[in-house]
Amino acid sequence: MLCVMEGDHMNINCNIQHALIWHKELYVGGGTHVYRLFVKYLKELGFNVITITTSYVLEKGDEEESKVIVVNKSLFRDEIIKLVTKLRPKIIVRISGPLLDRVIPPVLKKNTIIINYIHFPYDATIRLMESILRLKNISLIALVDDIAINLLRALLFKRESEMDRPSENSIILTNSNFTRYIVETVWGINAYTLYPTLLEESPKPLNYDAFANKVKNLIAMLGTYTIGKRYHFIPIVAKHLRNYGIVIMGSTPSQLNKLYYKTLSLINNMLNVRNILMLSNVDESVKKYILSRSVALLHLRFFEHFGIAILEGIKYGNIPLVHTSGGQYEICKNFFPHWCRFFASVNPNDIGIELSKILDELSSYTVDELYRGYVKAFDVLKRRFSFNTFKENLDSMIKSFLHEVM
Structure with a gap:
């Protein structure tokens, strides 16, 4: 289902358990692949999954994975607060965009699990350079080249800062140990590595x-x-x-x-x-x-x-x-x-x-x-790297929190 949120009008049943996913730009790519993994996982747990985004450019049929609410980019914070206030979701997952635990007021976080899935802290450019250079076998030329490209992207996209330090009350997940090292070094917080996987439970090989x-x-x-x-x-x-x-x-x-x-x-x-x-x-x-x-x-x-x-x-x-x-x-x-x-x-x-x-x-x-x-x-x-592995790993990270809020 695809809907556009206008004011307070949402046709959503608030008497069931909801999970909210914040994915700033919903298009074909690695971030959206992770989004689909979370949608599948949460639906298997029995949640009604609602996605909030500012950009939706997927093909027809993709929206059937969850209810998608498209909001105005300049008003997304207000719209997210409205949605959380109305639905009181048990789980909120951030896939991309500004970190939600800095957007949502503390009173609305009670009995809610907030998961910040961090692909990469792009805006930590200078400290990122200092951190990566401590790794072994890193080419300075390659590093400077990569940082220059990210700076260019930041200027062209006018990327909103994702460097607001996440709340220690949220679960910080990263997509590799490489990213986790940067996150922990730059932010000084603990994070967990949750590798993305294929969407299939049992993929089939070529004969x-x-x-x-x-x-x-x-x-x-x-x-x-x-x-x-x-x-x-x-x-x-x-x-x-x-x-x-x-x-x-x-x-x-x-x-x-x-x-x-x-x-x-x-x-x-x-x-x-x-x-x-x-x-x-x-x-x-x-x-x-x-x-x-x-x-x-x-x-x-x-x-x-x-x-x-x-x-x-x-x-x-x-x-x-x-x-x-x-x-x-x-x-x-x-x-x-x-x-x-x-x-x-x-x-x-x-x-x-x-x-x-x-x-x-x-x-x-x-x-x-x-x-x-x-x-x-x-x-x-x-x-x-099958979906079953993703599910087992995520279970081990959040099941104890789920028991507290369900």
Whole structure:
């Protein structure tokens, strides 16, 4: 159900247990994937789930996951307070946007669990630099590049500060140990790592025949068309991978994303790059088909918070190619070290050279050898990154709080 909140008029039954999710921008991407995990989890607990957002650009049918209330961006605080006052939800989950425990008055927090799910504290730029440099094997050039991009994003989007320190009475969840380290260092508070997972309880692997029929020189990329994903590196990287085709599948939820996509297309045409295919806003069936046919998933972002695309790539038999930084490196190194491949360079020309060597090495394996590696990776994926794992981990974090408020 999709509705637009106008004043105090809401057709919601207030006699049942409600859970409220605050997700500032509801569009296809990693944040919305986490949102769907929480919706599914809360619905299985028996809650009536209501989502409040300022931007809704999903496809038809997606709104059936929960009741979605679209509010004016400048009035969202007042509207959230009205909604909490009326419904008195037992659980409030923040996926993106300003932290709700600083918005909601203390009197309305009684008998309510507030969960702040933190993707990344973008606005902690200077202290973020100091914190990350304490980590091992971090390139200063890559770090400065990443921070510069985040500063540009902050200026272009006029991002509202998410750096208001969360209340110690809320549950702070992060999407990786990498993000948790930054949150705990910057804010000086305890946080828990809750890895995003696939939405399926029991995902199914590709069979041998489907795996063997993959296009041997096809590389996929997946993610929103945003500067942080570094798709602008691809024209230079692709020149080192002339024997490979690269298919980019990305969403364009905002005008800025659309501009970035059009600019990339123009650059590719100007440079006469012929081995890149850029697709925008593909549906699930197209994404599944391409990932089922490609052999590798290239993830160019440095210091990715997590990278749900990596799990999707592994699910369909792709070998992730990731940078040695951030959450994506953490996931690959800790869970899929035999399957993922890593590059450490930070400029596109050197990245292209590294990837060329990696792909040459992979081409030396037989289909049987690669399939055995895939089966092993999929087994880890199913055990550690299925929805059942997400549910069990979240249960262990909040069930004791639930007993207090139910």
